[in-house]
Every structure is written in C-alpha cells, then in structure tokens.
Amino acid sequence: MSTGKLTLDDVQKVARLARLALDDATLQRLTGELEAILGSVEKISQADVSGVEPMAHALPLHNVFREDIVTPSLPLEKVLQNAPESDGPFFKVPKILGADED
C-alpha cells in the first residue's frame, strides 16, 4: 500500500484481506470515506507517547488459568443447527485446495 493518499487499489487490497467481495461503486465510496476517517484518527500521532507502554485492556489481568478438566461440550446437533450446509458431523464447504492464497 502507498503511504500517502489512499487509492482505490489500496482499498481493493484491504477488502481482499478483510474477505469482502465489494463491487466497484462500494470500493469507490469507501475510498473517500476511509480517507476522511483515517485522516481524522491520524490525530493520535500528535500525542507525546514517549516512554508509554501500549495497553491492550484496562484490567491488571494476565493469563487466567483453570484446572484442566474435561467438561461437556455442546451436542453436535446444536453445533450444526445454524450451519448453512452440513453433512453428517461435518460443516460442508466448496473445495478448498487450489484456492488462491493471500
């Protein structure tokens, strides 16, 4: 991606990364909108953050452990009840091998 003004190509690439098959008109509209929003939030670069550690969330929590005990899982029919397509105990998808890799 270029580092200056956001281009249609940039937005197309982001859409591909985000797994959104957007049409040209939507990509055009988003180019303008993202330009404006990113331009506005870029304000954060003005803050003096020297010596400040990034904070991922506000809690003083790190890893939370529990006993390694097997507990019941959801029954299979519940797990599959919302699947658009399933086959026995499996989620069904079109062929995966040969799909393009990003």
Added chain:
Amino acid sequence: MPLSSLISARDAIRDKRISSVELTREILDVIAQREPQIAAFNSVWADQALEQALAVDQGRRSGALAGVPIALKDNLCTSFGLTTCSSRMLENFRSPYDATVVKKLEAAGAVFVGKTNLDEFAMGSSTENSAFKVTRNPWDTSRVPGGSSGGSAAALAAGMCCAAIGSDTGGSIRQPASLCGLVGLKPTYGRVSRYGLVAFASSLDQIGPFGRTVADAALLLNVIAGHDPKDSTSVPAPVPDYLGELHQPVKNLRIGIAREYDLAAGVDPQVHAAVEAAKKKYQELGAELVDVSLPHTEYGIAAYYIIAPCEASSNLARYDGVHYGHRTKHAVKDIIDLVSRSRAEAFGPEVQRRIMIGTYALSHGYYNKFYVQAQRIRALIKKDFDEAFTKCDVILSPTSPTPAFKAGEKTADPLQMYLCDVFTVTCNIAGIAGISIPCGFTTGEKPLPIGLQLLGPAFSEERLLRIARMYEAATDWHKRRA
C-alpha cells in the same frame, strides 16, 4: 401504579397487588399499541413471557426480579428465539446457549418480553444502522432514540417493559439513556460477564442495565454482576448489595469538572444549561466542585475509532458463511470466494466500513502507526482518570453533546455520527464505570430529555449509584413519561 419503576413493579407482584401474568399482559398491550410507531423490538415473545409469568404466579419461579417484564438487546445470546444483532448475517441465527447475563436474569425470575433493535453489531449511535428497522424516540418519533442500544431505551421509555438490558462499547447504553430520559449504567470492565454477548470490541464491551430510576439500575446490577469462569476477563471481586446503602448520601462529595470537557465543541446550549444547573444542584446538596484535568480527552474519539474497528475486524472474521450466518446463493469458484461474497452480501455499510478501517489499521506498515499508538493513548487516558480520581469522587459532564437528533440527520456523514460519542468513549477505553441520569428537558413543543454523565473509578459502582441517587432524589426529571 406498577409501571412507574422496576422496583415498584416487583414489589406489587411480591405483595400480590398484581399478578405477574396481569402485569405482563399490560405490558404486551402497551407493545401492541406503541410498537407500530416506535419499532423497538426485533422479536416479541408474548407466549413465552406469559408462561414465565404464570410460573412466577404459581410459585414455580422466584427471585429478586420475580415476575417483572424486561427486554434484552438482540446481541445477547438466548437459547430461545433468534439472536440477530440486527444484521442480515444473523437474521436466522438460533443461539445454542444462553448468555450468562440471560441465565442470571432467568434465575432471578425475570420475564423476557422480547429482544430489542440495535445498530448492526452494536456499531452506531442512532440505531439507524439496523438492517431491519429504524427505531423511533418515544419523546418525538421524528427523532432517533440514540444507539446502539436504542431499541432497549425506546422500549423502556415507551413503557413496553419495566427495565432493559443493553451493551456499551463507546456509550451505547449511556447515550440512548440520555436521549430517552432514562438511567443507563456502563459497569466497570470485568464487573459483568460478557459470555454470550456477541463480540464487537472485546476490550471495550460491557453489558449493563437501563432503568427508570437509579434504584432500578442498582437492582439489575445486583443480579447480573459477578465473576464467571466462562469469561476470563470478568473479575472475581465480591458483588456488594448495590441497593443496600443506595439512599445514603455520600458525605464530603467532590465532583470533578474536567476543563477539557468545557472546551468540547458542539455542545447544545440547552444541554450546557441543564448540566450547569445540575452542578449547582450538587453544590446545594453539599458537594464541592473540583477542577480536574483529563489532558488526553482530545485523542479519545480518534483512539476509540481505531481500537474498536481493529477489534471488530478481528471478531467479525468468524462470520464466514460456513459455520453459521448468511451464505451466498451465488455460484462460487472456491472457499475464499464463498466467504468474501457471503460477507459482502450480509454486512451493512457501517459494519463493512469498520471492518475495512480495522483491517487497514492492523495491516503491515500501519499497525504501529495506528493500533499500537492508540494502545499507548489508552494508557495515557487511563492515567488521566487515575490522577483525576485522586482529587474527586466522580467526574460530571453531559452524556451526549446534543438531545435526540432527527432520523436521517447524521447518516450521510459517518464522522459526524462518531462525534456523538465525545463524552462517553474514554470511559470504555479506561475500563471505568459510568452512568447517565436524566437532568432536564429542552424547551419546545416536544421537550426532549437531557442526560447527565457521572464517571467513577473502576469498581466504584456502589458509590457512583449513590451519588446519582442523591441528584435523582432532589429532582423530578425521572418522573416524566414519554
């Protein structure tokens, strides 16, 4: 009159002045009358509600909320009915389990009247981003109820439930509470389990109550708060009885006034006047006003609109058209095509916009500039609050810079909509507690409610609610009905 508050409804049922079935029928009648104009609900569960109510009347269910009809925001998983998030993506989604909050409410004897509309996946400040319907503000139906929990707020303000549950990621409980004349509480991050809340921005999301009064919010918090092994970010701190000392005024109360909030642009003059009057009221009640500084306030909105979309782009990656949710009917060449078409078809414009911003800000070459920088700002905002709270008990401000705006007024410009959140987002960024309470009305033919926000330190809900109650006890704003 049982509808005047959640507590009075609960007491009326407890004292057998009304049965739960009678009250539930009354509420269902109000829904039948008002829902066509307000459009607050994605689903109304009349039959199940009456069954739950009957079980209370027959003594088969009991608890702190026995028999009172409440509404749930439609991003809380329920094993009954649908959980849609107001998205085409989840239009037919049936959750295989209940959110912990739903289980706790159920165990407390609550009656669920239905699930309320929201901005799609809770992304918005007006509920206009719902894929299904535009919810109207009961005080003036040409206006929005706020968002994203606009359906919950509108349902309660219109008397279509006795209380409601929402979620707040950047103001989504407090702002609609403000715009609809209600009490809305955003608990401390970790106070309430998020298990079964459909994830938007996991470091910011928190479930909380809407009530007509501060006591109603306190009662609901009693029920929903607490540690949950299913949510590792819920904190194993004891849950006090938030109703216990609620009516005891806080002595030597110090109310912080942040000078940066005074400089915030775009505050409506009537909102400003109402908040000034509220400060005076607190002084009359013996509080001292203290100047405090929150120097990084100006970066709040920007940091929020980086952190929230980044987390959203990651959280919403799960919608793949494979495991659940919408799948394209279009012929596809491979799995990537299937996923990409399904997502493009079923996510609305605001959700797509935020996924795109988040994906961009997390992508190679931009991660440090946006995401990491925003996390540093988060640390600074938290530090601002920590320092301010050494000088005061709570920080007072407007909840929303304006009263309810007209439907359609801000939909064309996403940035304008984002600015609605100027006073609310920093509370989520710092993980502290916040409440909005009614503090006045605009003048005019259709007076609109104005909300006062009080922010308190992490896990200060008991005190925060008492401080809010002091003001409520001295004013009548919360008694007006839409």
